[in-house]
Amino acid sequence: MGHKYTKNEILEGALAAAGDEGLSRLTFGRLATRLGISDRVIVYYFPSKDDLISQVLLAMGTRLQETLGAAFAGPVADHVELLTAAWPLVTTPDADAVFALFFEANGLAASGREPYRSIVSTLVDLWIQWVSTFLDGTADERRVEAEATIAMIDGLLLLRQLAGPDAAERAAVRLGIA
């Protein structure tokens, strides 16, 4: 099978493109130009734009879990411990690009646009469940603790994106992290 780009390589390129220019600038045409291929190869692998976006966001989520999962060894007691461990990993330039993407998707989801709404909703549920596996306690306790963890990390990282790393660092310290 003679090929220049496999599906995965195109997805890879889409991740990079979305990181650079944002989700709203991720189009068949722009991505094709960026990769130096015909837009019809992309359509060949991703029959609709929704397919492309869904898979980009899903891949992004999986990749982030791999990064973070490596750092979370055993179960910890509460969200502060978890955040303290996670904070250095989510404040790198690479992570910044990933979270910029997520915030864009979150915003579009919050305003009700499909397919963002359903994808992000699924993603958030997965994350709550995933984070709770690193926590101690009953199922209910772990869920609440995971929700608090996600709220705090989102808030701090949003502050980081909008007010800068220094502001986020100060706030993190004030809230008992790092």
Added chain:
Amino acid sequence: MGHKYTKNEILEGALAAAGDEGLSRLTFGRLATRLGISDRVIVYYFPSKDDLISQVLLAMGTRLQETLGAAFAGPVADHVELLTAAWPLVTTPDADAVFALFFEANGLAASGREPYRSIVSTLVDLWIQWVSTFLDGTADERRVEAEATIAMIDGLLLLRQLAGPDAAERAAVRLGIA
């Protein structure tokens, strides 16, 4: 001056439209149809799309300050006190619509798109400064406390938008609010 719509009335309509359909669906054509007027009246008052968006976001910020400002009487000691007072006011259907808009703008800003980036950046600075006027302490202390306040409220409200009011309420309680 014979007029059907003043600039302010159009801005009002734009706020409502953005709340209903999201910023990305706020276009001259759609707004004109929604208001039952010609799109050229809108262009007449808002010569470019960036003008319209900027003023919508600015108006949204001002309006939110008016709502919250009424509830904040005197200075309080820390972000927990402030959040406890603010929480009931930001968890109403009206506030939900406003914050959905802000999250959409934040997301577009995070991915670097103009004019969102510069407007939101200005807005965030204004908010940090504004929130700090309700706090006690030195200038530095108040700034950090304001940053923490904003991080937490953003995180909790984002969770509210994406995982639902119940999840946000649980997390808020766990974090010492409400």
Added chain:
DNA sequence: CAAGGTTTGTAGTGAACACTACAAACCGTA
């Protein structure tokens, strides 16, 4: 009434977008 600010009618432009149709070429493998 005259002037001037406002609104619409009519008619566009050029760009970006998602997506389609079809035939040809390419290329590794069986």
Added chain:
DNA sequence: TACGGTTTGTAGTGTTCACTACAAACCTTG
């Protein structure tokens, strides 16, 4: 070599979008 998966050439479709040009009508105030 024949097959089948892949890639491109060529050429579209229909939609939405921001924005423009211009003249006419409208309407309120001075």
